[in-house]
Amino acid sequence: xxxxxxxxxxxxxxxxxxxxSLAVDRLQxxxxxxxxxxxxxxxxxxxxxILSIIAGLLTPSHGEVLVKGLKLEGPTPEVGYMLQxxxxxxxxxxxxxxxxxxELTGRITPESTAITSGLLEEMGLQGKENIYPHxxxxxxxxxxxxxxxxxTDPGLxxxxxxxxxxxxxxxxxxxxxxxxxxxxxxxxAVLVTHDLSEAxxxxxxxxxxxxxxxxxxxxxxxxxxxxxxLPFHARDQEGFQDLFHEIWSAMEKTSDQE
Amino acid sequence: xxxxxxPGDESSTTRRNELTELYRxxxxxxxxxxxxxxxxxxxxxxxxxxxxxxxxxLKWIDVLLFSYPSKIFNHIVxxxxxxxxxxxxxxxxxxTVVGFLLGTLLGTGLAILIWWSxxxxxxxxxxxxxxxxxxxxALGPLFIVVFGAGFTAIVVxxxxxxxxxxxxxxxxxxxxxxxxxxxxxxxxxxxxxQIFRKVIFPxxxxxxxxxxxxxxxxxxxxxxxxxxxxxxxxxxxxxxxxFQVFNFTLVMSSxxxxxxxxxxMYQLVVFMERKLLSHK
Numbered sequence: 001x002x003x004x005x006x007x008x009x010x011x012x013x014x015x016x017x018x019x020x021s022l023a024v025d026r027l028q029x030x031x032x033x034x035x036x037x038x039x040x041x042x043x044x045x046x047x048x049x050i051l052s053i054i055a056g057l058l059t060p061s062h063g064e065v066l067v068k069g070l071k072l073e074g075p076t077p078e079v080g081y082m083l084q085x086x087x088x089x090x091x092x093x094x095x096x097x098x099x100x101x102x103e104l105t106g107r108i109t110p111e112s113t114a115i116t117s118g119l120l121e122e123m124g125l126q127g128k129e130n131i132y133p134h135x136x137x138x139x140x141x142x143x144x145x146x147x148x149x150x151x152t153d154p155g156l157x158x159x160x161x162x163x164x165x166x167x168x169x170x171x172x173x174x175x176x177x178x179x180x181x182x183x184x185x186x187x188x189a190v191l192v193t194h195d196l197s198e199a200x201x202x203x204x205x206x207x208x209x210x211x212x213x214x215x216x217x218x219x220x221x222x223x224x225x226x227x228x229x230l231p232f233h234a235r236d237q238e239g240f241q242d243l244f245h246e247i248w249s250a251m252e253k254t255s256d257q258e
Numbered sequence: 259x260x261x262x263x264x265p266g267d268e269s270s271t272t273r274r275n276e277l278t279e280l281y282r283x284x285x286x287x288x289x290x291x292x293x294x295x296x297x298x299x300x301x302x303x304x305x306x307x308x309x310x311x312x313x314x315x316l317k318w319i320d321v322l323l324f325s326y327p328s329k330i331f332n333h334i335v336x337x338x339x340x341x342x343x344x345x346x347x348x349x350x351x352x353x354t355v356v357g358f359l360l361g362t363l364l365g366t367g368l369a370i371l372i373w374w375s376x377x378x379x380x381x382x383x384x385x386x387x388x389x390x391x392x393x394x395x396a397l398g399p400l401f402i403v404v405f406g407a408g409f410t411a412i413v414v415x416x417x418x419x420x421x422x423x424x425x426x427x428x429x430x431x432x433x434x435x436x437x438x439x440x441x442x443x444x445x446x447x448x449x450x451x452q453i454f455r456k457v458i459f460p461x462x463x464x465x466x467x468x469x470x471x472x473x474x475x476x477x478x479x480x481x482x483x484x485x486x487x488x489x490x491x492x493x494x495x496x497x498x499x500x501f502q503v504f505n506f507t508l509v510m511s512s513x514x515x516x517x518x519x520x521x522x523m524y525q526l527v528v529f530m531e532r533k534l535l536s537h538k
Contacts, residue, residue, distance in 0.1 A: 055445055074447065081445035087438045091460045104446040104456065152446065 002069040004156050004188040005031040005054055010063035011213075012049055023049045024214035027063070029207070031188055033155075036179075038191045038199035038206045040247070042255050046214025047192040051158045054190065055081045068155065077105050080154035082162045086145040088133040094144055095120065095129040101152035116151045123147055123177065139170035146178060150185075157182065159191040163198065175202060175231040196251075200243055201231035208247060210254040217254045220247055325507040333511045343515070350481060350492040351519060353409065357416030358470075358477035364417065365424025365473075366466060372425070373432045373458065374450070386422060394418040395483045407488040415487075416480030420473050427472075431465030432458050467531045474524050478516070 010027040013020050024046035031037050039047045052058040053065060056075040065072040067079060080101075088097045098116050102108050120129060123143040133141055142162060149157060159178070163171040179202055182189050193199050199206050204227055206220040226237045234240060307327045313319045314326025321329075337343035372379035398415050405411040439457045448456065485494025493512045500508030 056447075057441070057444055075445055076447065079445075081441075083438060083441065085438070087436070087442050089439065089457070089460070091463070100442070100456070101446045104443060104448045104452055148442075 001033060003030040003032045003066075004035075004068060005029070005190070006066040006069075007050075007054075008064050008066070010053060010060045010065065012046070012053060012058065013061040022213040024053075026215060029216065031156075031190060033188055034186050035205065036182065036189045036191070036203045038193060038203040039209060040193060040196060040199050040206060040251070041209030041214070041217075042211050042251070043194075044214075045209040045211040047209065048160060049214065051081070051160050051190065051192055054156075055079055055158055057081075077101075077152050078154055079156045079158060080149040080152060081158045082145060082149050082160060084161045085165045086133070086138075086141040088141055088144055088148075090133055093130050093132060094125065094136070097133065097144055098147045098151055100148055105152060107152070112151070116147065119147045119150055120144070122181075137170075138166055139174060142166060142170075142174060143177070146181070150181070155188060157187055157189045159189060161193055162191075164194065171198075172232055178202075179231050196244055196247055197235060197240075198231070200226065200240060200247070201234040203227075206247060208250055208254065218250055322504060323506055325510045329507050330511045330514060333507050334515065337511070346492050346496055346512075347515065347519070349409075349489075350485065350494065350516075353412050353416065353481045353484070353492065354477045354523070357413050357420065357480055358473055360413070361417045361420030361477065362424055362466075362470060362473050365421040365469075366428050368421065368425040369428035369432060370454070372429055373454070379429075386426070390422045390426065395480070398483065398487045401484075402488050411488055412481060412484030412492075415484035416477050419476045419480040423476070424469050424473060427469050428462065428466055431462040435461040464535055467534060470527050470531070471524065474520070474527050478520050482516070 007027045007029040011025045012023050014023050027050065039050060041047060049058065053060050054067075054072075056065075056072050056079065067076065088094075089100070092100070095113075095117065098120055099108060099113065102112050102116065117129065120126065123146065125140060125143060125147070128136065128140070133144070136144070142165075145162075162178075163174055166174065175198065181187075191199065191202060200222060204222055206222065207216055208218045208220070209215065210217045220243065222243065223237075223239045226234045226240055226243070229237060310324075311326050311328060314321050314324065314329070334343070372382060395415065395418075397418055398411075401411045401414045401418070405414055435458050439461060440453055443453050443457055481492075482494040482497070485492040486498050489495040493516050496512040497509050500506060500512065
């Protein structure tokens, strides 16, 4: 099977008036269909750069990106991107916010609108379609953002610390919701996070990055028993703490080297 | 009713009554304050007029220069009856409305243009800075030479006052739109024109509307100065004419009418702003 994402020897340089700096270097990464991969690492390891490259927002200075075997030339409907905060448009209703992607790609039809409406309902947002974002709580808004991303039916979701702006309880609930939704729909996902336990609870595979420039240091496979349950219960599974400590010490080691 | 209330019910009812009572008191106090403000405002105006009238009639001030209220109102009523006022008022209001709308439109258009092309924005920058720092009305004579003494020259004077400041304010609000909103649109493969239509414009819409309020005032400045320079009609012309023939009743009544009409226009814009931004 063709992998959903393939990074071949990708490097990216940021150029400003003051200097040119290497953000990520020699990235080699494959994500197969249905897989949930997390990127963790110290700040400055280029996590967001990698996501932007896969999203087609940045063209890498070197190397190539393949999405479903095709060379990436720019943003495609095949890849959905969820930001750190919801960034719902305050002047649009909830439904119109959720429909944004379909609108931009010219795919608004009565059917696609109905499907999006159904998605909102599935996320517990029934009856909220015609109100404005400021009338919803942070967790609800982030759920609308998830619907906005899912509405265009991308095969791959990029999650850029989507829980970081939420309170702890909402964050745990949303982790379960996203995990379940993606699994049901057999979506592939790449998550960027600062939170190691979140990474372990949600993913099949964890990639540890080192900084300056961002490079892949190590990969960790999450044991089957942790993978198979929802994130909330994953934290109670046997082996969870061991993996946490293993990744933690590996992370300490990489930051010591730099 | 035979049903007996539980003690808990009773106390919660009294609590609720207390709250309603407190709220009612608050409303009553608010209302009282509002009326007190309005009556003091009217009182000040009335006192001013009475004092002015007395000063005029008792010759404390030079009536030739400062006139007095009853004279001014008489004059206005006569002008209304003779129909002379409407022509002047129509010309001035026409010029103001055209200058205001065209200025806002062109200013916003220019802002869109330089948002679209950062290169153009860099090229135009020094010209904008110089033109913005310049007292625009000083260009009046130039406009008269180019456009002839009349309507066009006055509107162009007004435009010169409005356009650049509108451009600067609107462009500034364009660039203050949160980059993450733009990022959302870009992740869906949105084009530059989609970014503008779906994010930049709606996000800056409140800022654009609030420049309208400023522009109403500026349009009046442009028009009156324009009329000072060239007109044979209009309220600005009446002021200059009254000044030249030493008829200050004419000057004062024109000023009074300008104050009334300009306020009405401003309130219209405020009303429109509230309508357009009602969902916020």
